[in-house]
Amino acid sequence: MKYPRFVLIEALWPHAWHKELAGAMNSSDLSPSAGARTQAGTGRRKRGQRQIARILEAAKAILIAEGYAAFTMRNVARRLAISPGTLTYYFKQKEDLFKSLFEDFLRRHEALLAAKKEAFPDDPLGRYEAYVSALIEESRDAFTRVYFYQLWAVSSHDPFVESLRKDAYDRFLADAESFIRALAPKRPARLVRRKAFVLCAMIEGLHVMAGAHASQLRRCAGYEGEFHRHVMALVQSDGPI
Amino acid sequence: MKYPRFVLIEALWPHAWHKELAGAMNSSDLSPSAGARTQAGTGRRKRGQRQIARILEAAKAILIAEGYAAFTMRNVARRLAISPGTLTYYFKQKEDLFKSLFEDFLRRHEALLAAKKEAFPDDPLGRYEAYVSALIEESRDAFTRVYFYQLWAVSSHDPFVESLRKDAYDRFLADAESFIRALAPKRPARLVRRKAFVLCAMIEGLHVMAGAHASQLRRCAGYEGEFHRHVMALVQSDGPI
Incomplete structure (x- = not known):
């Protein structure tokens, strides 16, 4: 065999x-x-x-x-x-293969973001909401989750994979900042950055909680409503910082 | 060598x-x-x-x-x-070793939770706040993060590690539910469960965002205040579900 x-x-x-x-x-x-x-x-x-x-x-x-x-x-x-x-x-080496799979994900991801931006040219809140829904949707894809688990695990001891990971998260954070900044252009840049960080953490946490086999998701049926409410609250109120 | x-x-x-x-x-x-x-x-x-x-x-x-x-x-x-x-x-096999490292983490984790409960016997909000601070503190430990990255990655294709992962998250969710339930005993159980899920996702997301080398944390200095504000908001308001 x-x-x-x-x-x-x-x-x-x-x-x-x-x-x-x-x-x-x-x-x-x-x-x-x-x-x-x-x-x-x-x-x-x-x-x-x-x-x-x-x-x-x-x-x-x-x-x-x-x-x-x-x-x-x-x-x-x-x-x-x-x-x-x-x-x-x-493919000269396995790193090229691993990177190609990543680029495949990023291509689809960027296309999704561009589509959301186009669909709501004059409505930053609708655009943010659509962006967040797209990110939640992405976390439902089992291969995407498994790929990122591998990326995180291998990045801890492999400089090449760590550089892939770091670039990707710099990009995810910059994207989140741009969607959040558009909602309140006068909001201080450092506050926008922190909100972008919390949003990214919430989305990545969804990928973790689902697990490869989505076992915990079944237990917490209906979590999407609560999750959605909080990613909206994140950008709709500024507390004392 | x-x-x-x-x-x-x-x-x-x-x-x-x-x-x-x-x-x-x-x-x-x-x-x-x-x-x-x-x-x-x-x-x-x-x-x-x-x-x-x-x-x-x-x-x-x-x-x-x-x-x-x-x-x-x-x-x-x-x-x-x-x-x-x-x-x-x-240790009969590597699985026993991997599990022992996990039990070592869980022992410290449970001791931390018990201490928080004892310190605030009549103050559920203070208790919840202390619990959340302890979870944020845990995410600062580099070995804990790296261990969990491995756990997530290996659980996708190894039934033994998946069973460790699943048991741990069932426990994390149950803990979060108990801290959240105490804040508003009349809150419907399914809403408590959903809030526990969102809280766990936020905490796990912190572990992801930090990365093994904490590179993204430096960029987002001061994120803790924003993060803390939102885990508090999570349990202080119930929207329409």
């Missing part, structure tokens, strides 16, 4: 979560990132893009089922039954 | 965070857990407890510097220069 550990975990796992994750995987639109190489010539380029998409799907599946420790070039190549040389042609 | 990867990471790491983590490690009081074996007889028992403490410190150091992938019985034994047999005598 080629992937004994993967098969074993699938067979033993008590929940139906692999099905959920499989759904999450299929729904995402994986496209080649800046880190991936494509060849010139239409036919060859198309084949290249298909290959890259297949590689990223395989990398995703390994990350979900076995975590970052098993996220190796060797395992990805084996899963696809391609040679290590073929894999290296598209 | 015995631990080339560990040494390499320490030498390359750009921040002073190992120092911070080393401090966090020394300050914690590691004691043998229910999972660890101690021998009868005072002298032998004392030697056994010392050995267990040394083993847990080594396990902690490996988790910090290299993550769960390197958290193996073999690496722990090598780090201490003891035989695998000696290690197995105290």
Whole structure:
């Protein structure tokens, strides 16, 4: 058997979560990132893009089922039954693969934010509300949660992954600041920054509370209303600071 | 050299965070857990407890510097220069070690909660405030953050670690409910549960935002005041649900 550990975990796992994750995987639109190489010539380029998409799907599946420790070039190549040389042609090392998955998430994330901004050009409160709803929606995606768990864990001892993490959170904080600033342009910058920090913490906390298998969410049915009320209150009142 | 990867990471790491983590490690009081074996007889028992403490410190150091992938019985034994047999005598497998580190955290956590309850027997609001401050304080401990990152990441594909994670969060939610319930005994149970969920999310989000190296915290200096104001607002007003 080629992937004994993967098969074993699938067979033993008590929940139906692999099905959920499989759904999450299929729904995402994986496209080649800046880190991936494509060849010139239409036919060859198309084949290249298909290959890259297949590689990223395989990398995703390994990350979900076995975590970052098993996220190796060797395992990805084996899963696809391609040679290590073929894999290296598209992605030089596992860091490029991990980063491409991240860029895939960021592309969708930024597109979502841009759409929210466009939909409410003259209504900062409606825009903020739509932005927050989009972030809550993102936390429902099981692969996104699992990816971020890996990012946090590996960033503690891997400088490359820590730099990915740090850049991403600088960006998340800057986005939150821009949505919050628009609500009250006279609010002091440091207060906007603190509110952005609290908002980001609340959203990241949702990702944590859900867990990979969403077990705690079932216990706290209806939490969204309470959560939504508080992310709105966050920007609607300024206490003594 | 015995631990080339560990040494390499320490030498390359750009921040002073190992120092911070080393401090966090020394300050914690590691004691043998229910999972660890101690021998009868005072002298032998004392030697056994010392050995267990040394083993847990080594396990902690490996988790910090290299993550769960390197958290193996073999690496722990090598780090201490003891035989695998000696290690197995105290901890049958790595899961017991990982669980012992968790129980060490939970012991300190529960003691903290009990102290807060005792200090405010007739003042539920003071008690809630002290409880929240204690949780914020916990998020400042770098090893605690790193441990939880590992817990979240590994729980996505390891049923044993997922069961640890789930039990812990059921407990955290139940604790939060009890502190919140005391503030307004007539508040509907489902509303208490939702507020407990939002509070837990906010606290877990702090752990995420800090990161292993606390880099984002420096950018958002003064966030504690804003954060504190919102965890208080959470229990002081009930909106339409």
